[in-house]
Amino acid sequence: MNLRTLLTGLAVLVLATSCTAGSEGIFATIEKEQKVVTSGNLNTAATVTRMAELITNTTTNAGVLLVSGGEAAFTKSNSTSVNTWGTSSVGQHGNVAAVGVAGSTAYAVAGGGLYQSTDGSNWSAGPSLAAGDTPYDLIPIRNPDGVTSNKLILVTMISYTDPNNSSVTIYQYGRIYLLTSGGLSATPITLTDPTGASSALGDPVISAAIDDGSNYYLASNSYLWYWNGTQTTVAATTNFPSNTGFGGLIYLGTPYGTTTLINRLYVSTGIKSGTTTGGGIYVSAVTSGSPSANWGTITQGTTTSNLPVAFGQFLYNNINNSLWIATRNTTGTSQQGTGYMEYTLSSSSFSTTPSTNSSNYSSSGLSTYAVGCLFYSLNGGGLYYLGTRSHGLWYWNETGNSSNPWTQD
């Protein structure tokens, strides 16, 4: 055996190591794998930032409720059966960053991979993405009723090798795709920012999305967009703090016949980068599919007003005819918070001060928790959920103690 034969043999053997049945490295898979914790109620220290509902019977609204937010995903089959959470097997692939539902398929981003399921129990690899795209987040696109979510925005990360160090992989925010009942969009949504730069990598950190029937509204890191399916436009944002992160979107449309405040787009914003201000809640009348340039200000948080300045998701409370807004605190880490705020909607005006209900949860201790998501579940009869970023999941029992309506689930 001469040296060339020996080296060739070694090269073949080394290359054979890439012949792997699977899409993830084995040791990397184990490294990312999180232990699935089985518990009656959700882990009381869990982070909950995403909820989704896979309705398998549209007549009875029977289905599966999914929760995720940084560790395992949890699931249960009936929202009114409290403390009956099980763990989802998708968590075996690693941290479950997000869950969502598009059509009759549930999707999850776990351990850097995209997985799908039609029953909430059995998960398989999701649709393939373009080379270099790593799944990062799933954002539900809510309909004007604020509840149903049968479409998703898939946000990806782009990875590439550092040109200065071939052993280092660099990640950056990547592209956004549309996930519908028909599957994954073939091409990413291209955002064109106001400077004229057209790139799929323009501003892909989407925090919320809604569909009013003619436009999709996307709240991103720097801009509010509306997208008609082929083109995106930056919505006029007069009166908005500049360069802030948008946190939530809700479109109160015609389903809410109890109020004349229909066709209003509400936007919440986070903290301006590098400052402790910038958060607020804004409203605009929507006509002919586009929001008015003149946005009204409902509140702007400041560090001195004892109001949170980072606002997140919205949820319409049909029972109280009010709007809930998730909040975070102004100081410290992003895990801190002040619970949620509630604004009462009347037939002729929108209250500009939080209703007393905002503080009803204080006795339960929820007032000190940052809120990761708000969700209404149709399944099993319907419950309002509040997911915290550090203290698990709570449900709203409107028939319970009015001074403490939130119960850990």
Add this chain to the structure above:
Amino acid sequence: MNKLLISCFAFVFLGVGALPLTAQATELNYDHRVPGDRALTIQLGPTFPLGFQSFNGSFASSNLIGVNMWGLAVGANLGIDLDFYLTDSFRLGGGLRGMAALGPNDYALFIVPITVRATWELKYYPFSFPVGLGAGFSFVNYQSQTTFSPTLAPTAGAYWNMSSSWSFGLDTTEWIVFQPYFSGGSVPASDSRIGYFTDLTIGAIYHF
């Protein structure tokens, strides 16, 4: 009388002459090896997963034993080696090992290394202390994934040579399993890792 003297002389001569032969035979009963001698080793013991290291040098603490409960559990291994002595204290051979350890959710990680090994024996009668280095490849399987991974395995042990045929002792082996992935493959290059596993085994060597 003469016959008696001759018999006594012969007895003394043969007896004295036989003593060195007996002593030499006693020494040969133990661990003096010659080229061509073979040693068949069977080992059994626990396997300790130590951690995974990315190719840029960083360790994932989540799987280091004693640091995080979510990592791999202590597993077990069973191995067989066949070596050929080239000198009294040096042997070459190869081995097959099977290791298993449970992951965070009780899925079994299987590693089957096939290695060739060079072993030096430091001898201090009736004990010997083999020190060796193995190199080869491992079949690694976890759930539905399987890889064929380059492997290094330095080893050290201590054996008591009970007889010329049997030795019993302990070994410890560090299994260094490389999983390189390359750009353009089905697995991203960022998933490249080096896995470290230590096994501690009781062993029996049959010399023949």
